[in-house]
Amino acid sequence: MIGFDTSLIEWSRAQFALTAMFHWLFVPLTLGITFLIAIMETLYVRTGNPEWKRITKFWMTIFGINFAIGVATGIILEFEFGTNWSNYSWFVGDIFGAPLAVEGIMAFFMESTFIAIMFFGWNKVSKGFHLTSTWLTAIGANLSALWILVANAWMQNPVGMQFNPDTARNEMVSFWEVLFSPTAINKFLHTVTSSYMLAAIVVIGISSWFLMKKRDILFAKRSIVVASAFGLLFAVITITTGDSSAREMAKVQPVKFAAMENHYHGQAFAPLVAFGAMTPDADTAKKQNFIFKFEIPSMLSYMAFASPSAYVPGIYDFTYGNQEHGIPSFTERMEKGKLAIQSLASYKEAQKNGNDSLAQATLSVFRDNYQHFGYGYANAPEDFIPPVKLTFYSFRIMVFLGGFFLLLFIYFFWMGIKNKLEGKRWLYITAIFSIPLVYLTSQAGWIVAEVGRQPWVIQDLMPTMAAVSKIEASSVQITFWLFAITFTALLIAELKIMFGQIRKGPQNEGGH
Amino acid sequence: MTLETLQQYWWIVVSLLAAILVFLMFVQGGQTLLYTVGKTEIERKLIVNALGRKWEFTFTTLVTFGGAFFASFPLFYSTSFGGAYWVWMAILFAFVIQAVSYEYRTKPNNFLGQKTYEMFLLLNGLLGTVLIGTAVGTFFTGSAFSVDKTNLLNLTGGSNAISAWEGPAHGLEAVLNFTNVALGLAVFFLSRVLGSLYFINNIEHNEIMKRANKQLLINSVAFLVFFLYFLVVVLLKDGFAVDPTTGVVSLEPYKYMNNFLAMPLVLVLFLAGVVLVLAGIGITWLKDSRKGIWYAGLGTVLAVWMLFLNAGFNNTAYYPALDTSLTAGSAEWTAFMQSSLTIRNSSSSHYTLTAMSYVSLLVPFVLAYIWYAWKAINNKRIDEKELQDEHHSY
Numbered sequence: 001m002i003g004f005d006t007s008l009i010e011w012s013r014a015q016f017a018l019t020a021m022f023h024w025l026f027v028p029l030t031l032g033i034t035f036l037i038a039i040m041e042t043l044y045v046r047t048g049n050p051e052w053k054r055i056t057k058f059w060m061t062i063f064g065i066n067f068a069i070g071v072a073t074g075i076i077l078e079f080e081f082g083t084n085w086s087n088y089s090w091f092v093g094d095i096f097g098a099p100l101a102v103e104g105i106m107a108f109f110m111e112s113t114f115i116a117i118m119f120f121g122w123n124k125v126s127k128g129f130h131l132t133s134t135w136l137t138a139i140g141a142n143l144s145a146l147w148i149l150v151a152n153a154w155m156q157n158p159v160g161m162q163f164n165p166d167t168a169r170n171e172m173v174s175f176w177e178v179l180f181s182p183t184a185i186n187k188f189l190h191t192v193t194s195s196y197m198l199a200a201i202v203v204i205g206i207s208s209w210f211l212m213k214k215r216d217i218l219f220a221k222r223s224i225v226v227a228s229a230f231g232l233l234f235a236v237i238t239i240t241t242g243d244s245s246a247r248e249m250a251k252v253q254p255v256k257f258a259a260m261e262n263h264y265h266g267q268a269f270a271p272l273v274a275f276g277a278m279t280p281d282a283d284t285a286k287k288q289n290f291i292f293k294f295e296i297p298s299m300l301s302y303m304a305f306a307s308p309s310a311y312v313p314g315i316y317d318f319t320y321g322n323q324e325h326g327i328p329s330f331t332e333r334m335e336k337g338k339l340a341i342q343s344l345a346s347y348k349e350a351q352k353n354g355n356d357s358l359a360q361a362t363l364s365v366f367r368d369n370y371q372h373f374g375y376g377y378a379n380a381p382e383d384f385i386p387p388v389k390l391t392f393y394s395f396r397i398m399v400f401l402g403g404f405f406l407l408l409f410i411y412f413f414w415m416g417i418k419n420k421l422e423g424k425r426w427l428y429i430t431a432i433f434s435i436p437l438v439y440l441t442s443q444a445g446w447i448v449a450e451v452g453r454q455p456w457v458i459q460d461l462m463p464t465m466a467a468v469s470k471i472e473a474s475s476v477q478i479t480f481w482l483f484a485i486t487f488t489a490l491l492i493a494e495l496k497i498m499f500g501q502i503r504k505g506p507q508n509e510g511g512h
Numbered sequence: 513m514t515l516e517t518l519q520q521y522w523w524i525v526v527s528l529l530a531a532i533l534v535f536l537m538f539v540q541g542g543q544t545l546l547y548t549v550g551k552t553e554i555e556r557k558l559i560v561n562a563l564g565r566k567w568e569f570t571f572t573t574l575v576t577f578g579g580a581f582f583a584s585f586p587l588f589y590s591t592s593f594g595g596a597y598w599v600w601m602a603i604l605f606a607f608v609i610q611a612v613s614y615e616y617r618t619k620p621n622n623f624l625g626q627k628t629y630e631m632f633l634l635l636n637g638l639l640g641t642v643l644i645g646t647a648v649g650t651f652f653t654g655s656a657f658s659v660d661k662t663n664l665l666n667l668t669g670g671s672n673a674i675s676a677w678e679g680p681a682h683g684l685e686a687v688l689n690f691t692n693v694a695l696g697l698a699v700f701f702l703s704r705v706l707g708s709l710y711f712i713n714n715i716e717h718n719e720i721m722k723r724a725n726k727q728l729l730i731n732s733v734a735f736l737v738f739f740l741y742f743l744v745v746v747l748l749k750d751g752f753a754v755d756p757t758t759g760v761v762s763l764e765p766y767k768y769m770n771n772f773l774a775m776p777l778v779l780v781l782f783l784a785g786v787v788l789v790l791a792g793i794g795i796t797w798l799k800d801s802r803k804g805i806w807y808a809g810l811g812t813v814l815a816v817w818m819l820f821l822n823a824g825f826n827n828t829a830y831y832p833a834l835d836t837s838l839t840a841g842s843a844e845w846t847a848f849m850q851s852s853l854t855i856r857n858s859s860s861s862h863y864t865l866t867a868m869s870y871v872s873l874l875v876p877f878v879l880a881y882i883w884y885a886w887k888a889i890n891n892k893r894i895d896e897k898e899l900q901d902e903h904h905s906y
Contacts, residue, residue, distance in 0.1 A: 057903065064615055064904070071571065072611035076604050078578055079593060083601060086594020087664065087673050093586025094860045101583035102871050104576030109878050112568035113885045119904040120565060124889050133885075164861070168661040168674075169586075171861040338667060345665040376667065466664070469594035470673035471682060479601050486605075490612055493623035500621040 011476040012084045012468050017450070018480060019076050021443060022487045026070035026494075028442050031145055031192055032199025032230075033063050034138035039226055041134050045127050055219050058506035059203065062498065064119060069494045073487060084476065088457050088467035095161050095172040096151055103147035111140030145195075146188055153184035155458050156449070157252045163370055165347055165363060170461070182248050187449075190241040193234040194445060197405055200231025201431075201438040204412055206502055208431035211421060219506050221421050228413035235406040242402070243303075250304035250312070253459060255384065256452040258315045261300055262392045264288045266313035266322060272299035275396055283389050286315075286382060315388070319381050330381035337376025340369035374461045383463075386454040394447040401441040408434060518865035519855045520825070522584035525872055527820030528813075529577040530648075534699060535812040536570040537644075538710045538805070539563050541703025541731075543610075543637035546630060549711060549723045554896060557618070557905070560633075562714045562894050563707075564614040564906040569882070571607060583868050587659070587858035588831055591675040595657045596647070596683025603643045610636035614906045638700070645699030647683070649692030651823045652746050652768065654834030655683070659851040675851075678835060691749075694742040701735035702812065705793060709805035712796060716895040725797065728804075732793045747772075752832035754854050761829050761852045771826045778818045778825070785815030829854045 037059050044052035078100060082089050089096075117125060117133035125133075154160075160177030161170045172178065204227050207220035250257045257263075262278065263270065264287065276293030279285075298308035305312070313327055321329030328336075343365040350358035378384065408431065415421050453459065457467040513521070542563045550556035582589040593600050609632040616622045617629040656678035663674050679685055686692045708728040711720055751767020754760070764770070772779040788811025796804035824830035829852035838845040859865065892898075899905050 065619070068612045068615035071568075072608045075571070075575060075607050075611070078575060079600060079604055082582070082589040082593025083597050084594070086590040086675060089582065089586055089590035089594070090661075090674055091664070093582060093589060094864045097579065097583030097586050097589065097860065098864055098868055098871075100579035101576070101868060102579075104572065104579040105871060105874055105878060108572045108575055109569075109882065112572045113882050116565055116568070117885055117889055120889050120902070122903055123901065124891070129888065167861075168664055172864045172867065175863075175867045341665050341667055345662065348662060348665070377672070466672045468671075468673070469597070470671045470676045471594070471597050472680070475597055475682065482605065486608065489624065493612070493616055496621040496623045497616060497619045500619070 006465075008471070008473040008476065009464050009468050011473050011480055013464060015084060015476055015480045015483065016077075016080055019073065019080065019483055019487070020450075021446070022483075022491070023070065023073040023077055024443060024446055025439060025491070026066050026073060027145070028195030028198040029066050029202055030063065030070050030141050032196040033059060033066075033203065034134075034141050035196065036199055036203060036227060036230055037063060038131075038135045038138045039230065040223075041131050043226075045131050051218060051222070054506045054508065055223055058219070059223070060118065061501050062206070065494060065497050065501065067115070069490050072490060076483065084469050084471075085457065085467045086469040088462060090169055091462055091467070092155075092158075092161075092170050092458055094169060095154065095158075095178060098172065098175070099147040099151040099154075099178075103144050107140050107144035107147060109140075111137055111144065114140060142192055145192055149188045149191055150179055150184045152449075153181060153187040154178055155456075156187075156453060157181055157183035157248075158458050158461060159183075163373075165344055165366060166351075168344070168348075182244075183252060186241050186245040186248055190238060190245050191445075193237040193241065194402070194442065196234040197231050197238055197402070197409075198438045198442050200227040200234075200409065201405055201434050203227035204231070204408070205431045205433075205435040208428035209502065210505065212425060212428040212432075216505050217422070221416065221419070224412055224421060225416040228409045228416055231405070232409040232413055235402070235409055238402065239406070242399075246303055247306070253453060254313060255315065255318050256386060256391070257304065258313065258318070259386045259388045259391045259452050260395045260448060262288055262290070262388055263300065263312060263314045264316050266311060266317040266325065268301065268309050268311045269298045270300035270304075270310075270312040271295040271297050272303060274299075275400075278389055278392065283387055286385060315385055319385060330375065330378075330384050333372045333375040334378055334381065336369045336372035337374060339376070340366055340373045341376040343369070371460060374456065374458070374463050374466070377463050377466045378455075383455060386452050391448055391452040394444040394451070397444040398441050398448060401437055401444075405434065405438060405441070513866065513869075515859075515862045515865070516856070518862065518869065519859045521869060522580075522859065522865055523824045523830075523855045524821065525875075526577070526581050526584060527817050527824070529573060529580055530820055531813045531815075531817035533570065533573045533577055533644075534702070534816045535706065535809045536566070536573055537641055537699070537703040538706030538809070539567045539570045540637040540640045540707075541700070541705070542707030542710055543633040544641075544700075544704060545707050545711075545724075545727055546633060549708070549720055549727060551719070551723075554899075555717065555720055556630075557899060558715050558717055558720065558894060558896065559711065560614065560617065560906050561899060561902075562711065565889070566710075567610065567614060571611065574607065580868075584860055584865060585853070585855070585858045586860055588853055591657055591659055591853060591858075592655075592831065594673070595675055595677030596650075596655065596686070597677075598681060599643060599647055599683030599686060602639060602684070603647070606636045606639035606643070610640070617906055637703070641700040641703045642693075642696040645696035646686050646692045648699075649689070649695040649742070650686050651820075651830055651832075652749075652751070653686075653689050653691050654752065654832035654852075655686065656835045656837070656848075657833050657851060658848060659833070659853075678837075691742060691745050694738045694745070698735055698738040698742055701731045701738060702789075704731040705735055705789075706805065706808055706812065709792060709796060709808055713802050713805045714890075714893055716893040728793060728796060752829040752834075752849070752852055754827045754829050754852075754856075756827050759854075759857065761832070761849045761854075762846070763849075767828065768822055771822045771828060774826050775821070778821050781814050782818035782822070785811045785813070785818060787811065789815065824855050827854075831858070 037056055040056040044056055114133040114136040118137050121130050159181045160174035162173050164171045204224050207223040210216045210220040273293045274296055277291045279289040279291055282289040300312050301310040302308050317327050319330050343362045347359050347362040455463040457464055550559045613629040613632040617626055659675045661674045664672055708724040711724040747769040750763040750765050753762055753764035753767050789808045792804040792808025795801040831853035833849055833851035835848045
């Protein structure tokens with residue numbers, strides 16, 4: 001906006017990105033490893049074999065170290081919606097607050113109660129009770145993911161609500177529509193199953209280190225078999241839901257979809273760029289600008305609309321409009337958005353003055369244009385083009401590495417059940433290096449989801465510039481650095497402790 | 513149910529969560545006693561491990577309180593968190609550093625060193641309690657903020673934020689008002705009272721018992737001084753009344769005292785809460801009972817709960833807007849006050865409150881399994897031997 005402090009938006013976005021990305025370094029491992037631990041403990045309870053207990057306890061230690069910092073980085077995120085995005089909190093708080101509350105009541109208490117039994121209950125409760133607690137911890141962790149992902153999906157595809165002109169906010173009209181929106185289902189399944197893949201890679205990578213060091217061989221081999229089977233199973237679901245997520249995105253967030261594909265000019269039989277490199281100025285030039293690319297013919301049309309001949313609109317079609325395909329330009333939508341905002345203001349004024357007929361007339365103009373509401377806040381149509389390069393590359397990192405991990409699971413699982421895991425140094429090294437790569441993949445996935453939807457906080461209804469709190473950019477700058485320094489220090493501590501515990505290895509007696 | 517009933521129901525629920533949070537801040541109070549009650553390494557280990565099994569409940573309650581407040585009164589979330597930025601950031605920061613400290617404190621290669629993590633626990637105990645108490649103090653004394661929803665429709669430039677906070681301190685100015693600080697200190701000393709009672713109940717160790725008993729007495733006196741000061745000031749001051757028909761906010765003499773008198777049940781339960789806190793302290797000090805935490809805990813929950821009901825019910829603005837730089841009684845001063853938040857003007861819609869009410873039916877079930885789980889692992893007091901045998905200790 002004219003005269004608006006854009007650095008406030010940039011710093012607020014930077015702080016949210018920083019804290020969310022830090023948090024997401026720890027959450028996916030928690031989501032997956034708790035189930036792996038539960039499976040391992042089940043094997044212990046079923047077989048009575050103490051080796052399984054030793055294995056369970058080792059991975060529990062790794063989980064505990066990771067969990068603590070996940071909690072530390074998580075609390076800030078919930079409150080940041082209020083501290084940094086106060087307008088957002090009002091505009092959609094009626095819908096968005098509910099999943100956060102349910103998350104607390106339903107999931108966090110379950111997780112924090114049963115985690116205590118999981119860690120402190122070995123000598124205090126029965127085997128069955130302990131095992132149940134371990135499973136409930138895993139379920140609790142995943143339930144909390146469900147609610148926050150429902151909330152995130154709702155921002156990408158706002159459904160089940162209606163704008164109330166009298167309160168000047170959106171209000172929920174269907175809880176079930178919010179919960180079961182296709183975007184929410186895809187997002188939940190894709191996010192948690194990919195987190196299971198991450199946990200499986202971490203377990204396989206660490207176990208491979210033990211095999212390389214020729215230590216705790218049985219522990220490592222068993223861990224690998226369980227983790228690779230688990231990873232393989234969920235990799236299949238990750239791929240399927242990734243595919244349906246892309247299709248859903250093409251429908252509800254077509255600009256994000258086009259940005260993800262660096263697709264500027266709409267076309268039928270649109271090819272998919274499997275990989276390619278863009279010129280450094282591609283984003284500023286707002287052009288496709290590939291240095292080189294490798295294409296698969298018609299694949300993008302198929303990916304988006306399950307038909308090779310389908311027309312896939314590009315970024316220019318949205319920016320400048322495409323009459324033939326009935327796509328309004330951003331400029332048109334900006335005009336309609338401004339009309340919506342102004343007519344709501346007139347409605348409020350008319351209501352205050354007791355002019356009912358004017359109020360009704362302005363309200364109907366408002367309703368006709370509400371779907372463009374958020375566009376009214378911008379100055380230029382280009383404001384609605386997300387950063388293309390980052391989205392494009394992140395998507396490819398996610399897909400290629402995801403595919404690589406699938407192959408790794410298949411190979412490890414096969415070698416594991418054939419008992420041929422020993423003496424394969426190159427395989428161990430690959431698995432160990434896969435650990436940082438899987439974290440990169442997981443972060444890349446969120447970059448596609450969140451950078452690709454810029455500038456929207458709520459798709460089509462509220463851009464970041466209208467959502468931000470009224471505080472000084474310098475205040476946000478200070479808290480940004482405060483969190484950057486603190487979280488980095490805590491991350492270093494976490495990694496050092498983690499490496500120490502791994503070097504120590506699984507313990508026969510005591511040792512956590 | 514009508515919207516009004518649902519708003520009241522949710523104010524009761526949110527107030528209860530706040531009350532449970534204050535009770536559970538025995539963890540924070542206990543943390544500030546780490547070096548006072550624990551003189552040797554083993555004593556401190558016992559203290560940290562006794563608290564370490566409970567810290568997550570406090571933390572989770574804080575997060576749930578935030579979520580429930582957001583869902584039921586989103587305008588508060590938007591106005592207070594977005595405006596009083598620094599005070600909330602300081603509180604959150606105090607909780608960020610707590611979450612890792614238990615798990616990392618004694619782990620090898622912990623980078624920052626054991627002392628740093630212990631400092632984190634002390635900071636969390638001090639800032640968490642004092643600042644939360646101070647922030648709640650503003651529920652009775654007011655803060656300088658304004659709410660104007662038409663800002664959202666401003667296309668002429670400038671911020672679209674519907675609420676604005678006066679002054680650069682963004683919430684930290686609350687510490688300049690001694691009534692707020694008195695409540696902050698009351699919460700701080702109460703948490704230390706509860707922390708001492710928890711040690712007495714939970715740890716089997718003679719020296720810790722002796723020192724906790726001494727701390728109990730010192731902190732009880734301090735708590736009573738600040739709590740009574742706050743209470744007297746609040747009961748005698750003008751309060752923020754809302755006209756139920758017009759919604760106009762104005763100052764009313766003895767408003768909070770009148771609220772208690774208008775709601776005798778709230779008054780009785782509040783007094784019962786105070787008596788129970790005193791009883792918990794009394795039976796521990798006079799009769800060497802180790803069950804004081806239960807009386808004082810229940811008393812804390814009741815008293816805090818009723819204090820919140822006093823702030824929000826009987827046509828009262830629970831989050832008052834007041835600009836003390838304006839001349840009292842002037843037109844601007846009165847207009848400024850109209851931004852005050854009430855349970856009526858800040859709540860979610862009928863639909864959302866109803867949907868959330870169904871979810872709230874889970875709460876008794878949640879409390880039941882927490883109780884069951886606590887009993888299962890807390891059937892005996894923590895002692896040195898247990899720590900030696902324990903696989904997972906802090």
